[in-house]
Amino acid sequence: MLTREDDIDVHALHRQGWTISAIARHLGKDRKTVRAYLNGRQAGVRKRTVVDHFEPFAAYVRQRLGDDPHLWASTLYDELLGLGYDRSYPSMTRAIRARGLRPACEACRPTKGRAVAVIDHPPGQETQWDWVDLPDPPEHWGWGKTAYLLVGALSHSGRWRGVLCESMEQPHLIDALDRVARALGGLTKDWRFDRMATVVSPGTGKVSASFAGVAKHYGVAVKPCPPRRGNRKGVVEKANHVAAQRFWRTVPDDATVEEAQALLDTWCATRGDVRMRATADGRATVATVAKTEPLAPMPAPYPAVLTAPRVVSAQALVSYRGNRYSVPPQLHGATVSVSARLGGTYLDIATAPAPGRASPLPTVIARHALAPPGAGATIRHDVHVTALEQAALAASTTARPHRSKQRLPPSAAARAHAATLRTRHAGHDQAEHVEAGVVDLSVYAAAAAGRNTLTPPPAEPVTPNPTKETNTP
Numbered sequence: 001m002l003t004r005e006d007d008i009d010v011h012a013l014h015r016q017g018w019t020i021s022a023i024a025r026h027l028g029k030d031r032k033t034v035r036a037y038l039n040g041r042q043a044g045v046r047k048r049t050v051v052d053h054f055e056p057f058a059a060y061v062r063q064r065l066g067d068d069p070h071l072w073a074s075t076l077y078d079e080l081l082g083l084g085y086d087r088s089y090p091s092m093t094r095a096i097r098a099r100g101l102r103p104a105c106e107a108c109r110p111t112k113g114r115a116v117a118v119i120d121h122p123p124g125q126e127t128q129w130d131w132v133d134l135p136d137p138p139e140h141w142g143w144g145k146t147a148y149l150l151v152g153a154l155s156h157s158g159r160w161r162g163v164l165c166e167s168m169e170q171p172h173l174i175d176a177l178d179r180v181a182r183a184l185g186g187l188t189k190d191w192r193f194d195r196m197a198t199v200v201s202p203g204t205g206k207v208s209a210s211f212a213g214v215a216k217h218y219g220v221a222v223k224p225c226p227p228r229r230g231n232r233k234g235v236v237e238k239a240n241h242v243a244a245q246r247f248w249r250t251v252p253d254d255a256t257v258e259e260a261q262a263l264l265d266t267w268c269a270t271r272g273d274v275r276m277r278a279t280a281d282g283r284a285t286v287a288t289v290a291k292t293e294p295l296a297p298m299p300a301p302y303p304a305v306l307t308a309p310r311v312v313s314a315q316a317l318v319s320y321r322g323n324r325y326s327v328p329p330q331l332h333g334a335t336v337s338v339s340a341r342l343g344g345t346y347l348d349i350a351t352a353p354a355p356g357r358a359s360p361l362p363t364v365i366a367r368h369a370l371a372p373p374g375a376g377a378t379i380r381h382d383v384h385v386t387a388l389e390q391a392a393l394a395a396s397t398t399a400r401p402h403r404s405k406q407r408l409p410p411s412a413a414a415r416a417h418a419a420t421l422r423t424r425h426a427g428h429d430q431a432e433h434v435e436a437g438v439v440d441l442s443v444y445a446a447a448a449a450g451r452n453t454l455t456p457p458p459a460e461p462v463t464p465n466p467t468k469e470t471n472t473p
Helices: 004-015 020-027 031-038 055-067 073-082 089-099 170-184 209-218 230-250 257-272 286-291 382-395 412-437 442-448
Strands: 126-135 146-154 160-165 190-193 221-224 276-279 282-285 305-311 317-320 323-326 335-341 346-351 363-369
Touching (some): 055 073, 073 230, 126 170, 170 305, 276 286, 282 286
Parallel strands (some): 126 190
Antiparallel strands (some): 305 335
């Protein structure tokens, strides 16, 4: 490639009569290069010799960023990897910037940075916890307009996991704490929370009595954040943002709760744990750093009772955590309550007490052995199967089905009703005929008064026009 100065010299020497060979010897370049620039090649522009691997994906990236200008580049990179993109993450971001594919958002300008304190997190010392509100879950989940994700992050290594929940009530919180801690590999010495009402008493700011038993069971110290100091748990706050952007935005509409949870677990293991962290010896992945943390083993789950409302299906089944359990067929369409003790082996399905009953407690109508979450099992009691079959047989009939082309003339009863209608109709027509035979002529006489067209109307007198002159003989 020639510089712009060499290009000017080539054209100047050529106009002076120098041959291409002489110009090439003078500049120390190849004759083919000199001839190419004399034929119109631009100086300072190198011809691209490599294949643009990003070009097949440019249209998809333009559409995704046009639909969602706030989509993270890392989230987009995850999608492109699934579509066959085999370049690095920096290559993708450079291509996006070079093509200007991300539209500007004037309403969301970046804020100025501020000073942040550096907090030391020794290995195995602290786990940070926080809830994430996830709007618009799939309608078939039956969770309403908002789902919830409890995120737990190891402060030292940055490793985090999350569990989807339909409520933020304390039993759901305890269940999610146990599941996340087991996914992280064990217990740290401290649990860091914000001032959530299920953990901290709003009036005193200290651990509530109901949650104190949970902390004692797991052998951890509860460390609430000071008021208006949410950055004290910045590790989990960052994980919350990542979960909302790189996980929740990509959950398909037809995914079940179990499929969405598996999608999150897979992402954390394949993408979240491979992030690089600065260490005393250099850099290492999050998974490598997490393996060095001294975590205490998990005890048995805290015996909290988890309760969730469910609607009975037409097959007299109740869905719970990816499995279906039978109830009496009379409860079709009714709302029941499913209760299960954490770490237990069975669940109870109960209904509200009937009106007028003195007992305020719900009535347990079925008890089933718990199936593994997400197993897709259908568990039925024999008595429920028998009752469902009897109900189905009682609703069925042995009569021959209706034939659309069968000849069915009017029956005797129908013919009797038809005769009554004909008699009534005939009497009504006769009465109208009698009334139509009597005509009152006074009405016509009054209407015709003053409308005689046979006698011409009297002539109006002619009034002379004073403005016209008359000629006299």
